[in-house]
Amino acid sequence: MRSEIQSLVDEIKQAISLLRRHLDWEPALKRLEFLNVKAEDPDIWNDPQEAQKLMRERQQLEERINGLRGLETRLDDNIGLIELGEEEGDGDVVTEAEDALRAMKTDIERQQIELLLSGEADENDTYLEIHSGAGGTESQDWANMLLRMYSRWAEKNKMKVEVLEIHDGEEAGIKSVTMLVKGHNAYGWLKTESGVHRLVRISPFDSQARRHTSFSSVWVYPVVDDSIEIDIPDSDVRIDTYRASGAGGQHVNTTDSAVRITHIPTNIVVQCQNERSQHKNRATAWEMLRSRLYEEELKRREDAASEQEASKTDIGWGHQIRSYVLQPYQLVKDLRTGVESTSPQDVLDGSLDEFMEAALAHRVHGGDEVVEDIA
Structure with a gap:
């Protein structure tokens, strides 16, 4: 096995070991065994709320345990294919297995990021609001582009989107929209998207083809279940x-x-x-x-109220979290983490994971904001 691939295998093994340790493997197996026994007890439904809580815990624990077992199986299978391919001189089999190992590393990196999703409501479904800023048709069209971007992201991540409220723009786009995004860790992934998003482009609505800057704000908040009591007189x-x-x-x-x-x-x-x-x-x-x-x-x-208030004070300069530049060059840059993409169309088509992962790590581990104008 080539040294590069051996290093990759060692990295994957170490990552799986860390994931097992984080899950607390042996106690997790015993807990799942206990939950499986409880699930077969018909008396559990005498308290529907508690039953639903236990069923949810059981499903999540089962998914994580089966996910780790699946990774171990994939690793062993691909190591076996590489060894077999090398013995028989079949380069195609070796290449295919090596590609599969690289894909595994990407999957594991995402799972490691998901370990950061340990907040109280991170696993919940979420509401996502988009509001166009000043600028009429320009910003309303930009708000509509953001609606499409988050819908595509949700689709890529096998989440469901339901539009609860939408106000169309006068000529194009939307003034505002409220979406319900349903899926595992929906709030955890999307919560770092709250803030002002800035677009720089040649306006399709300007007969003189001038460059315009538009702003829209995004606001994300979790769906709460019946176990959380909130009294509203x-x-x-x-x-x-x-x-x-x-x-x-x-x-x-x-x-x-x-x-x-x-x-x-x-x-x-x-x-x-x-x-x-x-x-x-x-x-x-x-x-x-x-x-x-x-x-x-x-x-x-989280002692972040002041930061949140600042992020929604104005939909305009000085409050943006991310800039999307389509002209005179192509660049998407997150102003908090410094993460960049030179493929704005991919980002607008829902390729947001790199930005979300960096923002999650930044939020958990802290760090100075990257405040730098890029257009």
């Missing part, structure tokens, strides 16, 4: 109903089915219009409000 909220707008079929504008809830003490506003039923929209809006208030509490616990 009726006197603290104002509820408004209105007619839904935008695409939604022939019935969408015929009744006041859309619901907007304003939390007076914090001035947080949530709204939902995706269902024809006002009752369903009201229930979803209440869930969104509980999630926003819970997210505020999480931020306070």
